[in-house]
Amino acid sequence: MRTLRKQRLHALINVGGLALGLAACVLILLYVQYERGYDSFHEKSDRLYLVSEWRFVGADHHTDSTWWGGLAPDHKTMVTLPLPLSQAMKETIPGVEATVAINDGEVLFSWDTRKQREEVYYVQEDFLKMFSFSVTAGSSDALSDPYQIAITERKAREFFGAQTALGQTLQVASGGQTLDFTVGAVVENPPGQSRFDFDFLMHMQHVPGYGYKSTAWEAKNSETYVLLVPGVSSATVDKALQDLHTQHFSEEEEYMRELSGLDATQDAQGLQLVPLPEVHVNNFTPHYTSVHPRYLLLLTILAIAILLIASINYVSLSLARSAGRNLEVGVRKSMGATRASILGQFYTETTLITGVALLLSALLVTWLVPGFGRLMDQPLSLADIWQPQTLRLILGLLLVTVLLAGSYPALYFSRYRTVEVLKGRSIYNVRSGFLRSLVWVQLTLTAALVVGTWGTYQQISFLLNKDLGMDTEHVVRVTNHFGQPLAVGEQRLRLMKEALASSTAVSGVSGIDNSFGQGWSKYGFLKGENTHDRVDVIAMRMEKDGPELLGIQQVEGYSLDSITNLSNKWLVNQAFVEEFGIANVVGSTQYMGNNPARPAYEVVGVVEDFHVLNLTVALEPMLIHFNPDWEGVYSLLIRLKGNSIAEGLAEVEAAWKTVAGDLPFEFSFVEEDVQDQYASFQRQRKLVSYAAGLAIAVAFLGLFGLSGIQVLNRRQELGVRKVLGASLWNLFVLVNRQTLIITLLALATGVPIAGYMLSQWMEVFAYQVTLGITFYAAMVGAILLLVLGTVSYYGWQAGRINPAESLRDE
Known part of the structure; x- marks a missing residue:
């Protein structure tokens, strides 16, 4: 303590540097640990798996490498699979205890005098038995009744206040029909460390298109989870899954085998199980925010680098402040001090300084955790610090820091003979x-x-x-999808155009089938007449004034205003023309998927390439169609004049209330959606x-x-x-x-x-x-x-x- 008091400035610098380094290291590793802990809270997490489909794409294709995403470099993986797979696994594969298929969607809830659009999970009845979401009211068997619904505690309070949610009736509009449901279970809110972020659970039979999807092996639109019997290995089930895949996808397997250049003895695609706790740290799940393993690895390296820098800093400053301690060491040795006692002294000083630094870093971490959680968009809390694994991490960091920072000064100062030190030999030679x-x-x-x-x-x-390639500034997107028939949304668009036609703050109204950043429908197009090469093409539904409203430039073709009926017409982008090598594309006849057995469409124009997906994805071929029977207008696009944003929003909301009645007014700015x-x-x-x-x-x-x-x-x-x-x-x-x-x-x-x-x-x-x-x-x-x-x-x-x-x- 006397030494530290004599060297206050250096001690302060040492303590401050170590405290900042330890705090940063703890925060980063706390976040990494949090991300790696997803869905480990389930009681049966060691037996829960997600079923995924892998495809061989060849070495020439760019996919995740094993270091990047845990996948083979010549494979890609998807997790949306046919709905009947769930039941088939349960019935035909020994070792499968239970399965659940999950789909999601949006519905319009009505109760009392209120209406509200919400996202729901369509699940099979064993969901609440497989996963550890506590039922606080009602029964975990509630979903065995297709007309009962499970609701989280937060939504129960929001919808019904102090009233008991159990037994309440909710009217649900989805897929063009409206049905009544009874609240049969209230479930605790899903924790932050779960991939299942739901508020409502409905029976799978109510998913739009269930009659077709329940038996269609070609319709891949559900996620499938499986609970294995204790003691059964996933490798055993993987073999049975491959046989099941071959049974139902033999033609597709043959097509993929031919496309990939594999012989009959090699598998070109198949099914495999992914442990549920590992799903979050892979990046192959569509429409799900996961985290790359590489990102967590880079953060771990960064944390280690910070701790290493702080420790090296400590060593350097320890040598600097020890300039006058050579005589002290010599005198202590002449008085009989052993090398062990000298080592003990320096390790004690290091431990003391590190302990004080750790205490300060703990205070810093306690203060910074809430803001750090907001920065990382994760619900980190002080409770996470007191978890056993976190405490072990902190104690481990203390030990590592003492060893890193204290070993060199301690060993260096204790190794010299007394006579050398008392003669004044420098023991802090920077040239070492x-x-x-x-x-x-x-x-x-x-x-x-x-x-x-x-x-x-x-x-x-x-x-x-x-x-x-488009102008999204001052463009507002208004939700127009409430589970109603497509014609209702089309009519609402026409009425909104009429209501805002005379507005001085609105310069245009149009419609589109999706919202930017949410993904778009894609269709496989055969490339050439005698080849199996297939290219995905984005299909976007727009109103004819949509391209002009978004500033999308048409470089070739006819004016859309001059065409009376656009239902069988396409605009295509430049990437479409280049991909398929079409000469004189304007006026040509094209087929969906390039399959002449499907309806014919005339290409009436070519637009400049524009990006609707984020820039992690290369620009893809695209077609814009105008067929109201193919896709609905699920979003309204309204361009506001730059000097009248607030006034324009007020007019749009007023027009919406007049046209849509008590339907909720939900909007966002397209520019923000993109960012x-x-x-x-x-x-x-x-x-x-x-x-x-x-x-x-x-x-x-x-x-x-x-x-x-x-x-x-x-x-x-x-x-x-x-x-x-x-x-x-x-x-x-x-x-x-x-x-x-x-x-x-x-x-x-x-x-x-x-x-x-x-x-x-x-x-x-x-x-x-x-x-x-x-x-x-x-x-x-x-x-x-x-x-x-x-x-x-x-x-x-x-x-x-x-x-x-x-x-x-x-």
């Missing part, structure tokens, strides 16, 4: 290879963090600012930026300490050189030359590492910013300036050394 290596590692990590952070920022900014697709990447950028900024600050604090060591180690030499006429610049270069050499070596190592990591991270994006030589040169220059700025203080101090004082010390 080990210390140079530590500084090189620290600066390498720092350089990689600086380059990686700025590269991430450049890529996300590129995505947010890229021209999408929301990159929300997770923006969170990644923020987290990496904050963590990297902290690590860089701690690293340069260590560099500051190293610069001080160099000056202390060479006081006498600097005094002599000054007497002999050395200038301030000569002394500055002399003191910092070694640091600058180490910095250049670190840049030569850290910048390529960062470049490689950036290239791996950017693989998920079909469109990538170009980080050329200018970018990397600017990064190198910025890091060199940071280093020079950090060491300048002690360089200036070296030039101000009083030779008389330094030589008197000698």
Whole structure:
């Protein structure tokens, strides 16, 4: 304690640096642990699996690698499968205890005088028995009655207030019909660590199109979960699943085998089980926000880097503050102190400082957890810190930090013989290879963090600012889908156009079949007459004034206003023309899927390519159709005038209430819908930026300490050189030359590492910013300036050394 009191400044820097490093490390690893803990709360989680379908796509196709997504590099996986698969597995595969198929959708609830649109899960009756969602009122068998519904506690309070929800009647409009349901169960709210984020559970037989889907093996639109009998391995069931797949998909298997160039003995596709707790950390689930394993790996590496930088910083500063402790060590040894006691002293100091730092970091973590959870869009709470696995993590970090930060000073100071120390031999020689290596590692990590952070920022900014080929500014999307017949939505669109025709704040009204960022219907088109090569084509339903409202440029073809009946007409994008190599496409006859057995459509125009999917996906062939019998107008698009946004919204809402009555008015800005697709990447950028900024600050604090060591180690030499006429610049270069050499070596190592990591991270994006030589040169220059700025203080101090004082010390 006396030593720490005498060296208050260095102790404060050590404690502060370690506290910040430990806090950042704990927060990051807490988040990683949280993400990896999804759906592990289920009592039967070790026996629960998601059924997935894999397909061999060949080495020439870009898919997730094993390091990236846990999948084979020549395979892709999907999880939407036929509804009858669930029952078939239960009936034909030994070792399967229960199965549940799940679908989701939107319905319109009516009760009392209120109406509200909500998302629901359509599930089979064993859902509440397979998964551990506690039923707080009613029965877990409620879903065995197709006309009972399960509702969460939060929705029970929202819908019925203080009244008992159990037994209440809800009217549900879905798929063009309206039915009455009784609340048969109230379920606890799903925890944050669950892929099942539901509020309402309805029986599967009410999913729109159930009559067809229940027997159609070709309709792949449900997720299937299975509970295995205790002791049964997933590998055993996988073999039976492959046989079941062959039984029902033999033609498709043969097609995929031919397409992939495989022989009859090789499987081109099949079914396999994925453990439920692992589903969240894979990225193959459509319409589900999961997290890449690589992202969690990169965060773990970042946390380790921060802790390593803080520990190296501690070692450097410990050596700096120990400049006067050589005599102390010598005296203690002359008084009979053993090497073990010297080791014990330094380990005790390290443990004490680390313990204080850990206490401060715990306070920081407690203060930062709520905001950190909001930043990462996860419901992290203080309760997560006190989980046994988190406490083990924190204690482990304490032990690792003590070993990392304390071992070198302790071993270094305890190894010298008493006579050497009392003769004044320097025991904090900065020229040691080990210390140079530590500084090189620290600066390498720092350089990689600086380059990686700025590269991430450049890529996300590129995505947010890229021209999408359409103008979404001031365009409002209004929900027009309430489970009613398609004709009702069409009529509502016409009435809204009439109601807003004279508005001075609205410049246009149109309709579309979906909302941006929610996915679009795709159809497989055969490419050529005698080939099995198939290309997915996006099919989008629009009103004829939709392209103009969205600023989509038509580059070829007829004016849509000149065509009376558009129900059998298409617009196609440039990618469609290029993909299929169609000459004179305008006026040509095309078939859905390029199958002449299907209805014919005339192409009346070509539009410039525009992006409706996020930029992780390459631009795809697209057709725009106008057939109201094919898809409904589920969203209204309304362009507001730029200087009348508030006025325009008020007029739109008033018109909606007149036209739609008591249906809820739900809207969003299309520009925000598009940017929301990159929300997770923006969170990644923020987290990496904050963590990297902290690590860089701690690293340069260590560099500051190293610069001080160099000056202390060479006081006498600097005094002599000054007497002999050395200038301030000569002394500055002399003191910092070694640091600058180490910095250049670190840049030569850290910048390529960062470049490689950036290239791996950017693989998920079909469109990538170009980080050329200018970018990397600017990064190198910025890091060199940071280093020079950090060491300048002690360089200036070296030039101000009083030779008389330094030589008197000698």
